Amino acid sequence: MWRQHRYKMLFSLLLLLTGLLLAVNSGNAKHSNAFDALDILGEGTTLLVAIGWLGLIISSRPAGRVTEWLYYGSLLLVYSYFLDLLDEFIRYPEHIRLMSWLESLPAPVGMLILTYGLVGWHREQRAINRQLRGRELFLRDHQLIDPLTQLYGIEYLQAVLQREIELHQSQHKSLSLLVLNIDNFAGFNRRHGMAAGDTYLSRLSELLSSQLRHSDVVCRYAGDRFIAVLPNTALKQAQIMAQHLRQQLAQLADAEHEPMLTLAEMAVQQHSAQAALQQAATVMAQAKTAGTVKFQPS
């Protein structure tokens, strides 16, 4: 996890280093008999605990908005405690107020930011609890989750797909997509009501995410279209998975075989998420016109 945060760590090191340089530059070292052991112990412990928080955040959280808040809040705390500890060893001249400001101001601000981040974490956790596995890959932003299906939407898909394309191409692995379209969903909504449509969507997304592997991610591309990213999967494998899905999806249909679903698979050879998604739209259009790929759940 920490690999995602390399720049952040570098930035924090630089920040602490500038603090140290500033302190050394503006003050003189104290004599060893002027040290207060109890103070050093107390302030040293708070600094260590704050650094521990920073480490926990870095090692346990994926990149995202909430992580940023948590991280920078803790960083300000660490910065403040670090300077606090330094002044046990260094005496500043009376007329330089900068160091005492730098010591006391970042801590409360950091606390506020950290609290805000924790509130965000709480909300995020509630959103995640409702969300099953197989629905996210590397990025986390609970504001992008569709509340009905608990799936991520188009923006998330674009971000994830772009990264997966780059990863797969650098490692010469194959990446595939599954595209699922609900045919004439507006008509279904019209005949059976919006409530029935919503129920169908949430059942469908439940089924999709339970039938795919944990490494796959299903996103709701549009109101009536779902796209699953299958990392490390060749087209052959994707076809088998599509076949399997078709059998499973059959149990969702009602007595009148409604609504009809179209499922298509494609291998990603494009170099950008945009191009790949355009290709997905074309593949879906072809699948819709060609009756062979269309299936009727029975």
Added chain:
Amino acid sequence: MRRRHFGYQDKVLLLQHGCTELLALAQRRGAALHKLLSGSSIFAQDLHKPLGRLHHTDWLMLLQNCRQQVNSPELPYLLGSALLNSRYISLCQSLQYAKNLRQALKQLYYFRHQLFPCFYARLYQQQHCIVLEFKPALGLANQQAFMLTALCALLLGLIKQQLGTLDGISLQLQQSAESPALQQQLFGGINLSFNQVADSISIPLALWQQEFNHANAAEFNAARRTCRQLNRVLPPQRALPERICRLQRRALPQLLSQEQVAAALGLSSSSLKRQLSQHQTNFAGLLDEVRRDAAQQLLQQGHYSNRQLALKLGYSDEHNFRRAFKRWTGLIPSSFKGLFNFN
């Protein structure tokens, strides 16, 4: 005397005409009913009364709560299509049985106080399209984009359903795009542009006369009769800002004073001022808007000199007009014209 305009606190909206659909959508997306209704004067037990009503303050509150509780960008689209297919709204039923788009839109415009009192529209022809330009009829605060999206989703849903195609239709929106790719998908892949000078939808002439799939004169007349009956409880009224804008527009190049408008509407000048402040607007602001729209329309339609435009819009000289135009659009009139002709 029959009151011809309604205020912010007048209960002119039916709960069944949008509110219940919106609440159901939000509830299915995990929001709690008491949180959705908090801050409004709606009671949960009134929701299913057939003629229960609410006023605009409540409606805006409700929209705000929904957006706070439910983080779903597709909500306005769903609301639009839920309205279109609602069995309780005879106006929407009648739209689907109309002979063609022309009749449907005429019907919608005539009875708009039953569904969308917050907008009024202006029609004009442009090359091979008829353009419908939407104007907010009252202060919608920050919910204007939501309501407009719902309205457009309803119209496009109707066209798609009855004519089977959205080819050639384009939509221009004033709002800035939050996530253009998503909006594009939700609007069904029509030609969509953001940050435009006006909210408008342009529909090719060919689509206006094409017969609807479910055209049925008898059903249409029956639904229209129900709409007329509903008019008895919900008389056709317009919002105050819309009425003022219309009066001013008609009077151009003369400019009506606040007292003249108040007299024409049967109000006192101070109560006009008070009511406008409820809509978060003021008299001068409305007049400015009217002149802006008129200027843009004139520039789009013909080749006028700045002097002619200034005269038509009631400016004392062309310099004042030029300055005002630059304030509205950031462009001088001639470059606006160039921009438009280029398109």
